[in-house]
Amino acid sequence: MAKRGQLTEKVKETAQRLLGKEITQRELRLMPYVQSVMINDQRIDPRKINSEERDILSDWRSRGWIDGGASGLTISKVFWDAIHPILLLAYVDYENQPAE
Incomplete structure (x- = not known):
């Protein structure tokens, strides 16, 4: 199993399919924070994000996925629904969980 938070091919493909764009490792790592x-x-x-992450948030704002920031963040349902499968693939070892 890959380390948690790695931008694997499966994560890249899922992000491309759900978001319509290729994501970076930094974008992937920003998603759990958001x-x-x-x-x-x-x-x-603002103390928890760097300039590269600010640029990513700006890009996400321009795409209509989020709005606001330090004064209050909102997120589109489309983006909310897209990040969860991406985070599941990148961070959760769900394939090795016992069946319900």
């Missing part, structure tokens, strides 16, 4: 922000306080902490 997911956590949305589940919790819905505010980006």
Whole structure:
């Protein structure tokens, strides 16, 4: 099994299919933070992101996937629905879980 958070071919293909674009390793690593922000306080902490991540967030804003940031983040349902299968593939060892 690949290490968690790796941009494998399967993750790349899934992101391309769901988002219509090739994602970078940094974008993949930013997705769990955005997911956590949305589940919790819905505010980006500027101290927790670097300039490259700010550029990614700007790109996501321009695509209509997110809006806002430190004052309050919103996320489109399309993006929310797309990041979960991507995160499942990249971070969760779901294939080795016992059947229900």
